[in-house]
Amino acid sequence: MRLVIRSDAGTVADYIAEYIKQRIIQFEPTPEKPFVIGLPTGSSPVGVYKRLVQLCTDGSLSFKNVVTFNMDEYVGLPRDHPESYHSFMWNHLFKHIDIPPENVNILNGNADDLQAECERYEAKIQSYGGIELFLGGIGPDGHIAFNEPGSSLQSRTRVKTLAYETIIANARFFGGDVSKVPKLALTVGVGTVMDAREVVVIITGANKAIALAKCIEEGVNHMWTVSAIQTHPRSLVVCDDDATLELHVKTVRYFKSIEQVQDEMIGRENLGLYGQVAGPLRYTAIPSGN
Amino acid sequence: MAAASTHSHTSNDARADSKPSSSGPITQFYNCRVLRDHQLVDDSLYIQNGKIIDPAKMFWDEQRIPDVRIDCKGGIVSPGYIDLQINGAYGFDFSNDTDIIEEAVSNISKGLLLQGCTAYCPTTVSSRPEVYHKVLAHLGPRAGSIEDGATILGAHVEGPFISPQKKGAHELATLRVAKNGLADFEECYGLNNLRKYAAYVTMAPEVEGVLESIPKLIKATGICISSGHSNATSAVANKAHTSGANMITHLFNAMHAFHQRDPGVIGLLGASESRPFYGIICDGIHVHPHSVMIAYYAHPAGACLVTDAMSAQSLPDGFYKLGEMDVDVHGGHVYIKGTNTIAGSVITMAECVRNFIKFTGASKVEALENATLHPAQMLGITDRKGTLDHGADADILVLDDNLFVQRVFVAGQEATEENVKFTKKALS
Numbered sequence: 001m002r003l004v005i006r007s008d009a010g011t012v013a014d015y016i017a018e019y020i021k022q023r024i025i026q027f028e029p030t031p032e033k034p035f036v037i038g039l040p041t042g043s044s045p046v047g048v049y050k051r052l053v054q055l056c057t058d059g060s061l062s063f064k065n066v067v068t069f070n071m072d073e074y075v076g077l078p079r080d081h082p083e084s085y086h087s088f089m090w091n092h093l094f095k096h097i098d099i100p101p102e103n104v105n106i107l108n109g110n111a112d113d114l115q116a117e118c119e120r121y122e123a124k125i126q127s128y129g130g131i132e133l134f135l136g137g138i139g140p141d142g143h144i145a146f147n148e149p150g151s152s153l154q155s156r157t158r159v160k161t162l163a164y165e166t167i168i169a170n171a172r173f174f175g176g177d178v179s180k181v182p183k184l185a186l187t188v189g190v191g192t193v194m195d196a197r198e199v200v201v202i203i204t205g206a207n208k209a210i211a212l213a214k215c216i217e218e219g220v221n222h223m224w225t226v227s228a229i230q231t232h233p234r235s236l237v238v239c240d241d242d243a244t245l246e247l248h249v250k251t252v253r254y255f256k257s258i259e260q261v262q263d264e265m266i267g268r269e270n271l272g273l274y275g276q277v278a279g280p281l282r283y284t285a286i287p288s289g290n
Numbered sequence: 291m292a293a294a295s296t297h298s299h300t301s302n303d304a305r306a307d308s309k310p311s312s313s314g315p316i317t318q319f320y321n322c323r324v325l326r327d328h329q330l331v332d333d334s335l336y337i338q339n340g341k342i343i344d345p346a347k348m349f350w351d352e353q354r355i356p357d358v359r360i361d362c363k364g365g366i367v368s369p370g371y372i373d374l375q376i377n378g379a380y381g382f383d384f385s386n387d388t389d390i391i392e393e394a395v396s397n398i399s400k401g402l403l404l405q406g407c408t409a410y411c412p413t414t415v416s417s418r419p420e421v422y423h424k425v426l427a428h429l430g431p432r433a434g435s436i437e438d439g440a441t442i443l444g445a446h447v448e449g450p451f452i453s454p455q456k457k458g459a460h461e462l463a464t465l466r467v468a469k470n471g472l473a474d475f476e477e478c479y480g481l482n483n484l485r486k487y488a489a490y491v492t493m494a495p496e497v498e499g500v501l502e503s504i505p506k507l508i509k510a511t512g513i514c515i516s517s518g519h520s521n522a523t524s525a526v527a528n529k530a531h532t533s534g535a536n537m538i539t540h541l542f543n544a545m546h547a548f549h550q551r552d553p554g555v556i557g558l559l560g561a562s563e564s565r566p567f568y569g570i571i572c573d574g575i576h577v578h579p580h581s582v583m584i585a586y587y588a589h590p591a592g593a594c595l596v597t598d599a600m601s602a603q604s605l606p607d608g609f610y611k612l613g614e615m616d617v618d619v620h621g622g623h624v625y626i627k628g629t630n631t632i633a634g635s636v637i638t639m640a641e642c643v644r645n646f647i648k649f650t651g652a653s654k655v656e657a658l659e660n661a662t663l664h665p666a667q668m669l670g671i672t673d674r675k676g677t678l679d680h681g682a683d684a685d686i687l688v689l690d691d692n693l694f695v696q697r698v699f700v701a702g703q704e705a706t707e708e709n710v711k712f713t714k715k716a717l718s
Contacts, residue, residue, distance in 0.1 A: 080347075
């Protein structure tokens with residue numbers, strides 16, 4: 001796992017948007033071989049989407065050959081309801097970019113057979129050969145998508161009952177009326193996310209600090225579902241200074257030192273996107289001593 | 291692998307089995323600020339088949355993307371202007387050109403369209419009954435298009451049940467009273483003509499028989515009533531409003547001046563319950579800028595910018611006809627020849643909007659809504675006009691930041707000098 005620490009939410013969003021842009025460009029997607037990305041909703045990704053829109057508007061990034069799978073959707077909420085995740089994605093991303101509508105996938109929370117809808121979704125992901133990069137946010141309790149504490153780390157796309165606290169917290173989006181808040185959601189599972197070839201998690205703000213510490217400094221644990229990324233072969237967490245408040249100084253220093261070595265001693269030009277060595281090193285060889 | 295299997299899944303997709311694609315190319319206006327919900331929002335606007343559409347439905351249900359994209363170059367996208375009061379333009383006049391009324395309507399409609407006025411109420415001055423029976427049928431509602439020009443919302447029949455003391459440029463001999471109630475309106479206009487062809491009528495509530503007739507007239511014809519050319523006391527003006535007259539015709543002009551003990555028709559702007567809409571002529575001549583400011587601060591939600599333009603609008607200075615009167619047009623002023631009685635304006639809606647900002651310091655949104663939303667609200671047609679809501683007619687302006695009209699669309703088609711041809715009538 002890599003941990004990249006930036007000063008604030010804005011620079012975190014800059015980093016991730018640029019990262020996604022480079023990943024898509026280096027992937028060289030085509031209609032036959034699209035770049036398949038998993039996408040979250042919520043407050044964490046808003047800044048990232050804003051920057052991706054800007055990159056698309058200025059012509060430096062295209063979504064023509066990108067296929068998206070969203071993480072989750074409420075059950076029973078009309079698609080055009082302003083709080084639906086369809087509306088969220090439409091307003092924050094899809095209406096501003098050049099993605100073909102048929103490349104967009106979001107779980108249908110109004111399907112007659114919700115279980116069948118979940119199975120269809122997993123099958124559709126498989127039909128593309130899986131997800132290349134899954135972008136995620138994280139809740140204060142360490143959840144990813146609607147996989148709240150206690151969710152199986154092997155879980156697949158399924159119907160979930162929302163935690164009482166989530167329903168209360170969401171009431172503010174429904175005119176303060178708890179009775180209007182959906183009680184069920186469809187969500188990809190932790191296993192669905194971890195099957196992606198790469199997982200990138202955005203973690204910003206002091207209210208996520210405990211979750212970040214639990215997820216990366218303690219053991220893999222279903223009470224902090226994002227901790228599952230510890231076993232993922234290619235995962236990246238991008239956080240801001242505020243989110244590091246509960247981390248050990250040692251942890252923060254370690255990950256900052258990695259970037260420092262890469263920047264000052266190896267040189268960015270020698271490294272690929274994942275920090276891997278990209279070709280023969282061009283920095284001055286260490287003197288053998290005399 | 292991916293592409294082939296993708297298609298095999300499409301039929302199972304929740305979105306693919308929704309209603310079939312409706313035909314007609316979809317146009318997107320982008321790189322613009324759209325007037326929506328009392329704000330200018332960075333957004334795109336989508337139209338199809340002459341209507342504004344919900345792009346989310348296009349995307350999710352029809353899985354379509356726009357066929358045509360129009361770069362608005364950072365401009366403002368507004369509904370087209372609606373002029374509730376205009377007597378003529380380009381040399382033609384709705385009251386005077388009764389023999390060539392179709393020609394007049396056609397040329398004015400096209401000319402106004404190119405000015406950014408996408409819908410209007412052709413206005414007739416006080417006339418003899420035979421004039422109404424002859425021309426009203428030509429001033430009834432008709433849809434806007436490149437071929438026909440701006441939408442006609444129905445006639446604004448101004449007079450002749452108005453006050454002789456406040457007749458303005460209306461001819462005294464044509465004025466009348468309604469002592470027989472509806473029968474007088476029937477005789478003068480033909481109620482059926484009002485029902486079919488008129489949007490609203492201006493009358494003075496203090497004229498004999500008018501006040502009592504207002505509810506009956508509304509019931510019989512469904513049109514709106516505006517108080518104007520009136521010397522009504524505050525009490526009578528209030529009564530007219532509570533009886534259903536929901537508008538004041540060219541506020542301040544042709545009504546008695548504001549008096550603290552009897553504010554008259556103007557006083558309706560201070561009513562504590564419901565207040566009427568009001569037309570106001572922002573040419574800087576009919577109404578002093580300070581008066582515009584006072585009216586607007588008293589009742590911002592009721593302001594409707596109107597031109598009250600006459601036949602010389604968009605013609606050079608000179609002597610012209612208004613109804614059967616000779617008028618003198620010089621430097622934006624229009625007077626009855628040899629007098630200092632104002633006889634209409636030669637201003638355009640676009641100029642009114644810019645003047646309004648100059649006079650009041652109002653925001654662009656406020657100024658634009660006075661020329662779009664409020665007039666549509668007054669006539670009760672916001673389901674199709676005066677807004678950019680989904681389902682409304684695609685009558686659209688692209689404006690620069692100084693609110694100069696850059697592009698005009700009517701029923702989804704762009705109107706240009708190349709595709710909208712019209713003639714001016716030479717006047718002597």
